Amino acid sequence: MYLPLVLMGLLAVGTYWLVRNTPAAYEAEAxxxxxxEVDYFMRRATxxxxxxxxxxxxxIFGTEARHFQDTETLEIDQARMRSTSPEGRLTTATANRxxxxxxxxxxxxxxxxxxxxxxxxxxxxxWMPRLEFTGEFLHVFMNExxxxxxxxxxxxxxxxVFSGDTFNYDNLDQVADLRGRVKGLLVPRAxxxxxxxxPSR
Numbered sequence: 001m002y003l004p005l006v007l008m009g010l011l012a013v014g015t016y017w018l019v020r021n022t023p024a025a026y027e028a029e030a031x032x033x034x035x036x037e038v039d040y041f042m043r044r045a046t047x048x049x050x051x052x053x054x055x056x057x058x059x060i061f062g063t064e065a066r067h068f069q070d071t072e073t074l075e076i077d078q079a080r081m082r083s084t085s086p087e088g089r090l091t092t093a094t095a096n097r098x099x100x101x102x103x104x105x106x107x108x109x110x111x112x113x114x115x116x117x118x119x120x121x122x123x124x125x126x127w128m129p130r131l132e133f134t135g136e137f138l139h140v141f142m143n144e145x146x147x148x149x150x151x152x153x154x155x156x157x158x159x160x161v162f163s164g165d166t167f168n169y170d171n172l173d174q175v176a177d178l179r180g181r182v183k184g185l186l187v188p189r190a191x192x193x194x195x196x197x198x199p200s201r
Contacts, residue, residue, distance in 0.1 A: 035070065036068055036070050036071065037068070037069075037070075038066045038067065038068060039067055039068070039069040040066075040067050041064065041065060041066045041067070042064065042065045043063070043064050044062075044063065044064075045060075045061070045062050045063075045064065045065035045076060046059065046060070046061050047059070047060045047065065047074065047076075047100070047104065048060075049103070049104035049105075056084070057083060057084070057104075057142070058081065058082070058083045058104050058142060059081065059082045059083075060076060060079060060080070060081045060098065060100060060104070060107070061076075061079070061080045061081075062076035062077050062078055062079045062080070062098065063077045063078045064076070064077045065077075072101060072102045073099055073100065073101055073102070074099070074100045074101075074102065075097065075098070075099050076097065076098040076099075076100065077096075077097055078096065078097075079093075079094065079095050079096075079097060079098030079109065080092070080093070080094050081093040081094070081098070081107065081140075083142060085145070087120070088120070089117060089118065089120040089128070090117075090118045091115065091116065091117045091118070092115075092116050092118075093107070093109055093113070093114065093115045093116070093138075093140065094109075094112070094113070094114050095109035095110055095111055095112060095113040095114070095138075096110060096111030096112050097109075097110045097111055098110070104142065105141070105142050105143045106139070106140070106141055106142070107139075107140045107142065108137070108138075108139050108140075109137065109138040109139075109140065110136070110137055111136060112136070113133075113134065113135055113136060113137060113138040114132065114133070114134050115131075115132070115133040115134075115138055115140065115147055116130070116131070116132045116133075117130065117131040117132075117171075118130060129157055129158035130156075130157075130158060131155070131156070131157055132155070132156040133147055133153055133154070133155055133156075133167070133169065134153065134154045134156075135149050135151055135152060135153035135154065135167070136151050136152075137149050137150070137151045138153070138167075144170075144172075145170070145171040145172050146168070146169060146170050146171065147167070147168075147169045147171075148167060148168045148169070149166065149167040149168075150166055151165075151166075152164065152165050152166075152167075152180075153166075153167035153178070155167070155169070155176055155178070157176075158187075159187035160184070160185060160186050160187055161184070161185045162176070162178055162182070162183065162184045162185075163178070163181075163182070163183050163184075164178030164179055164180050164181065164182040164183075165178075165179060165180020165181055165182075166178070166179045166180055
């Protein structure tokens with residue numbers, strides 16, 4: 001007569017124990033640190049990002065790409081990048097190695113880094129000259145249209161050349177902030193044959 005009651009009691013105790021211990025198991029699993037290991041890789045990789053309207057914003061090419069889950073970053077060897085602004089201005093970049101976030105909004109160019117912005121004609125008929133940034137490290141913020149570096153950078157704007165120990169360029173404000181040992185070479189626009197003017201420091 002008492003056997004069904006005993007079985008129900010054992011079942012209730014077992015259920016209580018299961019409920020008490022299952023969350024602890026999930027917490028232990030979640031508490032395990034994620035190692036900085038490659039979760040997938042691609043050879044001859046191409047990564048593309050698009051805007052809300054479906055327009056292609058950025059393409060990144062490389063001989064091999066490795067994705068790290070813990071940092072949500074993509075490391076690309078022999079990286080080449082193409083990006084087109086909403087106004088249609090083309091920006092290209094190359095480096096020995098690139099480190100991009102999953103969204104493609106930030107790209108760190110490491111080793112022989114070069115970023116080139118091609119010349120473009122404004123709506124008023126004037127021209128934005130060709131821009132080139134070179135250095136061992138360049139951090140490109142795609143959405144903010146900025147390029148920064150804590151290492152020396154050479155900036156070429158048309159025929160003018162500037163260099164500095166650190167670099168911060170904001171394309172929206174059209175301002176380049178060079179600090180440290182800054183040097184500049186300005187070529188006069190009126191007479192290309194005359195000697196270049198070296199600004200005083």
